[in-house]
Amino acid sequence: MLNENHAFILDFPELKLDIVQLNHDDPTFKETMQKYHVLDYDIRQLELADSPVGDEHMHQLKVQRAQLKDILYQQLVAHHEQANH
Numbered sequence: 001m002l003n004e005n006h007a008f009i010l011d012f013p014e015l016k017l018d019i020v021q022l023n024h025d026d027p028t029f030k031e032t033m034q035k036y037h038v039l040d041y042d043i044r045q046l047e048l049a050d051s052p053v054g055d056e057h058m059h060q061l062k063v064q065r066a067q068l069k070d071i072l073y074q075q076l077v078a079h080h081e082q083a084n085h
Helices: 013-025 027-048 055-083
Strands: none
């Protein structure tokens, strides 16, 4: 879907408190989260402009976004499990 907002907190509302805490306490998480949000914003802007880049470039951007999301999600799940034990 074009211009769909993939804001991390919208995709994982059940982990909102973990997102906030890690963003505050973990500089690596915060940096990765910032990269994710910038990349997501850039992709949405390109989609709004009718993708003025090649399909392969857009695909690579989306792959990078998915990879960052996976990294962040793994950190969130680990944090959540640790906090609830």
